[in-house]
Amino acid sequence: AQSVTQLGSHVSVSEGALVLLRCNYSSSVPPYLFWYVQYPNQGLQLLLKYTSAATLVKGINGFEAEFKKSETSFHLTKPSAHMSDAAEYFCAVSESAGANSKLTFGKGITLSVRP
Amino acid sequence: SAVISQKPSRDICQRGTSLTIQCQVDSQVTMMFWYRQQPGQSLTLIATANQGSEATYESGFVIDKFPISRPNLTFSTLTVSNMSPEDSSIYLCSVGTSGTLETQYFGPGTRLLVL
Numbered sequence: 001a002q003s004v005t006q007l008g009s010h011v012s013v014s015e016g017a018l019v020l021l022r023c024n025y026s027s028s029v030p031p032y033l034f035w036y037v038q039y040p041n042q043g044l045q046l047l048l049k050y051t052s053a054a055t056l057v058k059g060i061n062g063f064e065a066e067f068k069k070s071e072t073s074f075h076l077t078k079p080s081a082h083m084s085d086a087a088e089y090f091c092a093v094s095e096s097a098g099a100n101s102k103l104t105f106g107k108g109i110t111l112s113v114r115p
Numbered sequence: 116s117a118v119i120s121q122k123p124s125r126d127i128c129q130r131g132t133s134l135t136i137q138c139q140v141d142s143q144v145t146m147m148f149w150y151r152q153q154p155g156q157s158l159t160l161i162a163t164a165n166q167g168s169e170a171t172y173e174s175g176f177v178i179d180k181f182p183i184s185r186p187n188l189t190f191s192t193l194t195v196s197n198m199s200p201e202d203s204s205i206y207l208c209s210v211g212t213s214g215t216l217e218t219q220y221f222g223p224g225t226r227l228l229v230l
Contacts, residue, residue: 009155036221043119043207043221044158090158100146100211103219105157
């Protein structure tokens with residue numbers, strides 16, 4: 001069985017500050033990991049995904065995440081927060097990289113950006 | 116990419132009634148997924164719907180409560196039957212796409228409140 005833990009439900013940063021959203025996973029097989037973002041009243045949008053290639057994955061909107069097997073982590077970062085980054089962020093794990101793979105999601109973290 | 120629409124976008128229903136949610140995709144896809152996002156919780160997969168076959172339900176979800184139709188490659192419906200307040204959630208459909216960027220695309224969700 002797979003699971004994802006996203007500690008905390010809310011992160012608040014100042015505009016221009018570093019964004020760090022934590023994600024830890026549990027998987028009995030080599031995992032495939034994803035970060036999705038959900039803007040208000042919109043569907044989930046894929047930010048980035050790890051599929052066993054490079055451990056540092058770059059995504060859209062300046063976000064990146066690093067896969068650390070020893071720490072079973074896949075934390076999401078962005079060097080400088082923008083007001084438009086305010087949204088809910090979900091980490092997810094899957095047993096395969098295919099588009100039809102079942103995703104197991106974390107509870108999500110709401111990111112607020114202060115002016 | 117895939118553009119997904121859902122109807123209704125939100126609804127308020129009385130307990131004991133049923134609501135059918137529609138999911139329309141702008142391209143033909145093999146598999147469609149239905150997720151539930153309860154307040155303060157992560158997304159949970161309800162079932163996977165393949166065109167021309169019975170939907171496959173995840174543990175804890177049954178066809179009598181959540182009947183699904185998949186009449187063609189661009190459309191699916193999820194019915195929430197005999198609703199109770201515990202069914203108040205956001206229901207999302209998603210589809211997998213192949214090609215150079217295999218990923219799942221999500222609809223905007225249907226926000227359901229059961230009184």
